[in-house]
Amino acid sequence: MIETIILVPILWIVMSAIYMLLLKNFEGTKGITPEYKSKDGTKRTAKKDREDFIV
Numbered sequence: 001m002i003e004t005i006i007l008v009p010i011l012w013i014v015m016s017a018i019y020m021l022l023l024k025n026f027e028g029t030k031g032i033t034p035e036y037k038s039k040d041g042t043k044r045t046a047k048k049d050r051e052d053f054i055v
Contacts, residue, residue: 035045 035043038044
């Protein structure tokens, strides 16, 4: 019984953290170029000339 009182809050915190990490959007340039607006008003994060992947 005491194990349940200890384990349930810990499991709830861990599952909540995993769920939040799955929902977070990690797309973009990772800070290589700042975000800018194109001529048509769309927000962009990478320029067209950066087609090669940085490894």
